[in-house]
Every structure is written in C-alpha cells, then in structure tokens.
Amino acid sequence: MSDRQYAVVGTRPVRHDGADKVTGRALYGADFQAADLLHGCVLRSPHSHARILRIDTSKAMALPGVKAVVTAADFPQGPDRMVDLGDGDVPISYVRGNLLASGKVLYRGHAVAAVAAVSQHIAEEAAGLIEVEYQPLPCVLTAPEAMQEGAPLVHEDLKTKELGQPTDRAGNVAEHLRFAMGDIDAGFAAADVVVEREFRTATVHQGYIEPHAATALWNNDGRVLIWCSTQGAFIVRDVTACVLDIPVSRLKVTPMEIGGGFGGKITVYLEPVAALLSRKCGRPVKLVMTRKDVFEGTGPTPGSFIRVKIGARNDGRITAAQAYLAYEAGANPGSMVVPGAMCIFAAYDIANVAIDCYDVVVNKPSTQAYRAPGATNAAFAAETVVDEIAEKLALDPIEFRLRNAAKEGTRRADGPKYRRIGCVEVLETMKQHPHYNAPLEGPHRGRGVAVGFWFNIGFPSSCNISVNADGTVNLVEGSTDIGGSRTSIAMQAAEVLGIAAEDVNPSVGDTDSIGYTSMTGGSRTTFATGWAAWEAAQDVMRQMKERAAKLWGVDPAAITAETGLFRSGENKLTFRELAARLVETGGPIVGRGAVNPKGAGGSFAGSIVDVEVDPETGKVSILRFTSVQDAGKAIHPSYVEGQMQGGSVQGIGWALNEEYFMSSDGAMLNSSFLDYRMPTALDLPMIDTAIVEVPNPGHPFGVRGVGEANIVPPPAAIANAIYRAAGVRMRRLPMNPPAIMEAIWDQRD
C-alpha cells in the first residue's frame, strides 16, 4: 500500500473549473456563437435496414432561409481504402457511411442528409422536405440471430477476419478471436464442480447529459475551424481531415467544455458534416443533436450473448474456465468484444483457459466505447458463475475469489503476465469492510459481491507550463476535462514545482496550441497527461535552477529545490521570488512535456451491495452499496471517489433498468430520458467508497487510471445479491421487475 506522503498529491483542493461550472458560465458545445452562424439539422433514417434508391433535396434547397444541403455524395469520391483512425484498419467507406449513409441505411437513426439554414426551425422544416425513396430490407437485431445461416446481411461484402486475417466466410461475423492457455479438457477433468451458464445483456447507452454538438467554419483561407464537444480534439481533427481528404494542418479543433462522454464522445458524428455544409455556404454551421438523435444516431454499448463454464476443485481452486462471447457491433465492426474477452477471467489465476469471441454486425447504431468497454458484460457472466461455484463449495464468495486471485506474475489468457497489481488488496479490503461484516436483517434482502478489471492505457499526451512573474504558472494540456482531470494534472505539476495547486492555472488547449494528445478515455488522462505535466514541471525546475545558479554564480548542480525553495549554501529563493527575476536572468521559462508511456497499470474494483426484492412486484431496491478500487495513488481522492460513485451508479442502471427497448423492425421505442430509465439520486443510497492504493511502478506518482474498472462489477454483484434475496439466479440484463417476476414464477413452476 502507498504510504508516501506528498505536499499536494493526495490532498483535496477545490477544482479549478468549479466556479464556472456551478455558476453556469462554462461554455459547452452548443453554447458556441459566431457572426453569421447558421443552424443545422440532420435527416435520419426511419428504417433499420433499407436501400436508398433516390434522394431529392430540391424542395429543401428552395425553402427560403436554407443555405446548404449535403448528402454522402458531397464527400470526396474515389475507390475505397483502409484507414487507421485509432481503432485499427477500417474501410473509409464505413467511416464516411456512418456520418452520412451511402447506398443503404443500416439502422434507424442513421444520418442520411443535413441542412444548414438561418434558423433551427427552418433547418428542421427543410430536412422534412428532403425526399428519400427507400427499399426496406429485413433487419437483424441480435448477435445470435445475425450469426445464423441465412440471416439478413448487414454488409454484403463483409468477410470474417481471424486475428485480422481475412477468411472467405461471408456473413455478419466481422471478427473471431481465440485466446487459449493450458489444456482446457484436462482442466475440466480435474474439477469437482463444473458450472456452465448462458447470459444475455441488452444494448445500453452511456447516457451523457450533454448531447453531441459541433460548429464548423470552412474559412476563406481554406482552413477549417471546429468547436465541439469531444473526448479527443485531435481525433476529431484526424478523422475529419481523413474523410474530407484534406491535410490535418488545415484543421483547428477547439474542444469546448464537455458534459460527459464515458467513451461515447470519442467517435466523430457531426464535425465533418458541419464542415461540408460550411464549405457549401461559406458561413459557420452549428449542429446540435436532440436526445432522440443521441440514442438513435450515436454508439451505445453492445448487447451480448455470453456462455461461461468454470470448473473448480473442492479445495476452492479453479481448474479451468471457458467462455464464448458474441457481441453486437451494431452497423459496423468493432463491438469491444475483444477487451471483454481479455477481461472476462482477468481477476483470476487459472492455468487452463479457452475463450472464443465474435464481433457481430446487426441493424443497430454502431456501438462505441462505454467505460471499460466490453468488460461489464463479461463480468456479469463470469462473476455470477464464480458466485454459484462458491456456493456449491460452501465457501465465502470473497474467500473463494481470494484463493484464485490474480497477482504479480499471474498470466492472463491473452498473454502477458501481470506486473504489480492490486486484486488481492481489493478483495482483502472488501472482506474487512464494515459493510461486508454488518448484519443484513429482514425478509427478501440479500448481499452480493463481485470484482472487475480494466487494463487502462497510456497513449500520447502533451503539456506546456509557462512561469508567471508572480510565482504562479500557466499549464496547457491537451486532454478534455471530463471528470476533474485539469486539477489532477495541475496537482502533479504543483507537486514537482513545490507550489500550491491553486497556483497552477490549467487549461485545455486547441489542436494548434498543444502537442498531440490522445483522447480522454481508457482511464489514461491522470496517468499519461499527468505524466506529461510531471515532465514539463521537471523541465521548468531544471531551467529555474539554471536561473538561480546565474544569480548566485554557482553550478546549477549545486542548487537544491524542495517544496518550492531553491537553495545553495546560504543563498535561498522561493519559487515566487525566483519567478519575479526571470527577465533579468534570461527571459521567460516554458517547460514542455510530451510522452507516450508504457506501464499504465491495470485497476481492479469490487462492489458490495445489499438489495431488497419486492416479491410481489419484482422491484429491486439498493439498500447499501460500497465500491472498492485500486487507484495506485489517488492524486485527488475526492475525484477518485467521484469516479467510483459514478461508475457504480452507471453499473446499477445497467443492471436494473437500462436497455434499448426495440421493436421487431429495429425501432428504439424508449429514446428519451423519460422512458430510458437511468437511476437518479432519489433511487439510490449514498455510494460508499474505499480507495486501495497499490502504487503503479510505471508512473512517477504511482497512478493507476480510475475511470472505468468501477463500472465492471456492479451488475454481477447485484445479480448475486438478488439471488440471496429472492432465490433466483438472474442471467439477463436488465434485471427489471418483469424479468425478476418471470424468474420467480419460473422457479415456482
């Protein structure tokens, strides 16, 4: 456990962006204004699968006030080619085709055309005047259906890949991957208890409160300026440049404040379309999605079918584990089934493992990342089976997990051995937690636990720090601030500089103002951009020592600096005093940090939950919930706790209520927050947290990303609690009242 004490790291300063956000002054995507601004509207498909026979935009263009209309025909034309935009090689036709449909619409809500007009109302009226002639086609909505022989083909030209290698198998399976370790048959033969179960999870949305919004100006000088709500300004730049076939240097993307993303705002939807409209009319164009657009036209997380088989000996050791995962990719390949497969048994040290996973296209929106993408579905299946085996072996569920817990040196099924990890420490903390040891009294109540894992990633980040004459610094970094990362990054710089967090003025730069920085996602920001800030601060300190040495006539190597005080013999200057003397010692000081780090260090999280199940209605009430997570080193504990609480609440919503309720012809029937039920503060108790700190040896302060692992265990923990409360094993998400009652009635029968 981390016992290192720091001056700034580990404290809880007020967040730098707090005042603007609580007073409503922060500017989000839709708040952007410009002279001559036009408003846009996107026309979306009413069909889940149909051929586009004809698009006639003439009536829309003739409407007074309309300045431009675009369709897929406005993209640069030419032969299809493979592009790598950060998610592996994909045909550019898929990328452009998801922005504006070409040839076929692949899901209801698929964008078909867009209009720019002098008002939002005129734009909406004009969109309604666009005539699209469709030939409806049969649709397919789930992975098991799409994998059947003779299923409607989402892409007629799609061939299954195996580890990236094309095969000659046509169908809806975009990718099949297999991970194998040991001897799976021998492992099951050695087991005293074997449990095999099937699970299904529904499509759910990230549910960020701010809809997508983007404004683009194709300027007279040929530069394209974009202001948008995104998790990655450089990804917007690169994708937009690619689909418009222009150099990245002609684009400048300014990220506005962002009202949530959770992985769903990495993908680009509006920016190239707004740019095309602007190119046609020469004025800035703003596109803002409605909530219905967000649900139907952006990427939720995949629904899935999972089969898990686990065997264990009577002494509580797991001997073998096998999984089959088929995830719905939506309209285009890329369902996050691979990380799901890599995470499914990641909490355990198992010698014999076999995992097959399938990425399956269906007629739903193209799925995208959602907080530990793929891992929550997988953990729901695996952790429910683990719980059932513990029960059969009459072992405490945490004790059973501890006997099999992954630790340093454990090899995961996908290959590498773990370096230092905190799985055991998370489980020990759960076992000793007052919640786990408190009596749970009353009828129809039960307690459940589960654990989950997320890899975390590194990726490139950049940071600049300039020193002000008053001893403060301005810090510019490239990571959109979703969860308070501006402050956690500033705190790491402050720690190195020996100044207060409040003396760092952090801001998020546009793509012209800061070096390349990958998206805010993968729990990488406090880790990687924090590391860039650490490097930039080290650069500042090196230069500050040179200035002090110049003043005192000594070798810079003779200067020490601790907690903001530079010393050499009897000479001493505070950071503030030295900052006031930069002009006379050589001019401004600017430090820079640019990293592409290894060593992200995965994070484990656990959930303990008490529920009460109403046996008459099936309603599940969360009585108490505790989230435990390894943060490596919590830079700002309040933000770590906030991440744990947020991930837990999203996991609870996924477990109990959330789903894309689909008609048989592929229409989402609950595309508003009134009908798509997410938990609110009124539904839940305070989410308790316990931060575990097993420092990550791959980071200067020991940081592990904390944004994702916390969403992984809640659905399984709740399913296990429901079993103890109502006696039914739930194997389908969401576990809403009808599903609970069905399970209770099935058991009575």
Place this chain on the structure above:
Amino acid sequence: MAEVHIPAMLRELTGGRAMVEAAGSTVREVVEDLERQWPGIRERLVDGTRLRANLSVAVDGEVSPLGLAEAVEPLSEVHFVAAIKGGAPT
C-alpha cells in the same frame, strides 16, 4: 533468446506451439527470426513497416507504444496481443 508467446490463432504456423524462442534486440528483429523459423508468420504480424493494426506487442508484460522498434533483452518475454485502442481499450 527471447521467449515469444504465439497467439492461439497463429499456432498453426508454429506447429501448434504456444511458445517459441527467437533472437533479436528489437521486436522487428525477433519477427525476422520468427519468419526464418516459421515461414509465413511475418505476414500475419507485420503490415509493411508496422505491426498489423489489430495487434500490439507486449515486452516483459508491458504493451509497447513503440511496436516493432521496442527493445528486446535476451531473456525478455514477448507477446503479440490484440490491440486495445480507442476508449478501450480503449
């Protein structure tokens, strides 16, 4: 010699072996030595001058951002693993 772990779906190229040995001071050199021993494997791992887009390489347990240029020690463990990108893997 580095210990190279072969993904399950490429073991047909190594006679079913999950682990083989290969020499090289970088991942690129290791791949060349693998190709010498197991012809055809390079094409499945490398696309031109880079790793295939769906692959990453982990050396001694750490996924490398350098890919083929990553240094390999004589006793290193090398894994070719599915790439985790975007929000994932993000």
